[in-house]
Amino acid sequence: DGGITQSPKYLFRKEGQNVTLSCEQNLNHDAMYWYRQDPGQGLRLIYYSQIVNDFQKGDIAEGYSVSREKKESFPLTVTSAQKNPTAFYLCASTFLEQTEAFFGQGTRLTVV
Amino acid sequence: GEDVEQSLFLSVREGDSSVINCTYTDSSSTYLYWYKQEPGAGLQLLTYIFSNMDMKQDQRLTVLLNKKDKHLSLRIADTQTGDSAIYFCAEIDTDGGSYIPTFGRGTSLIVHP
Numbered sequence: 001d002g003g004i005t006q007s008p009k010y011l012f013r014k015e016g017q018n019v020t021l022s023c024e025q026n027l028n029h030d031a032m033y034w035y036r037q038d039p040g041q042g043l044r045l046i047y048y049s050q051i052v053n054d055f056q057k058g059d060i061a062e063g064y065s066v067s068r069e070k071k072e073s074f075p076l077t078v079t080s081a082q083k084n085p086t087a088f089y090l091c092a093s094t095f096l097e098q099t100e101a102f103f104g105q106g107t108r109l110t111v112v
Numbered sequence: 113g114e115d116v117e118q119s120l121f122l123s124v125r126e127g128d129s130s131v132i133n134c135t136y137t138d139s140s141s142t143y144l145y146w147y148k149q150e151p152g153a154g155l156q157l158l159t160y161i162f163s164n165m166d167m168k169q170d171q172r173l174t175v176l177l178n179k180k181d182k183h184l185s186l187r188i189a190d191t192q193t194g195d196s197a198i199y200f201c202a203e204i205d206t207d208g209g210s211y212i213p214t215f216g217r218g219t220s221l222i223v224h225p
Contacts, residue, residue: 033212042200042217043200043218100160101155103156
């Protein structure tokens with residue numbers, strides 16, 4: 001079955017450590033997106049990529065980094081520079097000129 | 113300001129209709145969507161409407177679009193406790209070429225038995 005998979009579902013990180021969240025899709029989608037969700041703030045765009053080896057900053061890119069070496073994969077690294085990383089992270093993908101965005105089940109990151 | 117705005121909360125009784133409202137600012141939006149998010153999960157597409165349509169009905173769901181006022185609504189008939197979730201309105205700007213989905217803050221729907 002086609003879909004988009006995020007792992008892990010829960011992640012704990014000590015302050016000062018980098019951590020990488022995985023996002024993989026087998027839908028042959030061109031574009032992939034990372035959103036951060038905080039209570040009452042909806043979804044805020046961190047980074048997006050519309051083609052392999054290219055990505056763009058979203059509204060809140062500071063303290064995050066991404067790579068797009070393969071069409072299927074768009075990992076997000078939360079660096080120690082991100083001041084308030086505890087949040088729910090959602091990955092999505094779409095065809096470039098298509099409508100519907102498909103979402104993964106999310107990763108809840110907690111900094112301890 | 114936000115591109116897509118929604119009220120944050122809606123509380124209804126089981127069996128009543130729910131109406132969730134959304135306003136958007138991008139006049140070039142071609143597609144407008146409603147997503148549902150259950151606790152601790154990702155977003156699932158409920159329905160969508162093209163900007164050249166006024167209304168779309170899908171079983172218990174009715175979407176109304178007022179292009180003049182840039183107002184979108186989602187009506188859920190015979191609301192059930194299983195409908196309790198966060199509902200997101202979203203748009204995709206296709207004219208600008210970016211195709212990036214933009215979401216509202218989400219409306220938490222609470223259904224009382």
